[in-house]
Amino acid sequence: MSKPDITPLTVAQIQEMLDVSPFNLFLGLIVVTADASRQEVTMRSPMRPEFERRPGSKQWHGGVIASIIDTAGDFAVGMMVGRGLPTVNFRVDYLRPAVDTALVAVSRVRRAGKSVGIADVDVFDEKGALLAIGRGTYSTLDAK
Numbered sequence: 001m002s003k004p005d006i007t008p009l010t011v012a013q014i015q016e017m018l019d020v021s022p023f024n025l026f027l028g029l030i031v032v033t034a035d036a037s038r039q040e041v042t043m044r045s046p047m048r049p050e051f052e053r054r055p056g057s058k059q060w061h062g063g064v065i066a067s068i069i070d071t072a073g074d075f076a077v078g079m080m081v082g083r084g085l086p087t088v089n090f091r092v093d094y095l096r097p098a099v100d101t102a103l104v105a106v107s108r109v110r111r112a113g114k115s116v117g118i119a120d121v122d123v124f125d126e127k128g129a130l131l132a133i134g135r136g137t138y139s140t141l142d143a144k
Contacts, residue, residue, distance in 0.1 A: 008036035009079040017084055018075065026050075027068060032104070034079055039109035041076040043068070046102045060098035065132050066090075068105050069121045073136030076107035077117030085138035088116060092134040101125040115141050 009017075011034045018024045018031065032042040045068050053059045070090050078084045103123055110118040117140045123132040 006080070006082045008034075009075075009082060010034060014041065014075050014079060017078075018071070023067075024071060027064070027071070029068065029071060031075075036079060039076065039080060039112070041072060041079055041107045043072045043075075043105045043107075044102055045105070047100065058100040060103065062092075062094055065094070065098060065103065065123060066092045066134070068103055069123060069132065069134035070136055072105035072107040073119035073121045073134065074138055076109050076119045076121075077112055077136075077138045077140065080109055080112040081117065081140050085117065085140060087136055088139050089137040090134065092132055094132045096129065096131055098123075098125060098131045101127070103131070110135075113140060115139065 011031045014034055015031045018029050028046050030044045032044050034041050051060055051064045053061045069092055070087055074085055105121055105123050107119045107121040110120055117138045119136050121134045122130060125131055
C-alpha cells in the first residue's frame with residue numbers, strides 16, 4: 001500500500017496552527033522558517049518577565065525552554081504529516097543558562113513514519129550559542 005501524498009505545511013499554516021493555542025500565544029512563538037526539503041522548522045520566542053527563573057534574573061525557566069522544544073519538535077514532524085501531533089515521549093538536556101535573550105529553536109525531523117515521528121531540537125540564544133538540546137517522539141497515527 002502506498003503512502004498518501006501529503007503537502008507539507010507552510011510557515012503561514014504552522015503559525016496559524018500555533019496561534020490557536022493560548023499557551024503557544026503566551027510563549028510568543030514565531031515561525032521563522034519551515035523547510036520541507038530539509039525537514040526543518042525554526043521558531044523564535046522573545047524573553048518576557050513571566051519566563052524568568054527568579055524575578056529580575058532575566059534567566060529563562062527550564063520548563064519554558066522545554067515547552068518550546070516540545071512545540072518546535074511537534075510542528076517539524078507535523079509539517080511533514082500535515083497536522084499537529086500528540087507527544088509520546090520527550091527529553092531535554094540543558095547545556096548553559098539562557099539569560100536576557102530571545103530563544104531560537106531549530107527542529108530537524110529524524111523520522112516521520114506511519115505511527116511515530118521523531119525530531120531533534122537545538123535551542124540557541126540570539127548570538128548563536130547552543131543552550132539546550134531536546135528530542136521528542138510524536139504519534140503520527142491518524143485519529144480518524
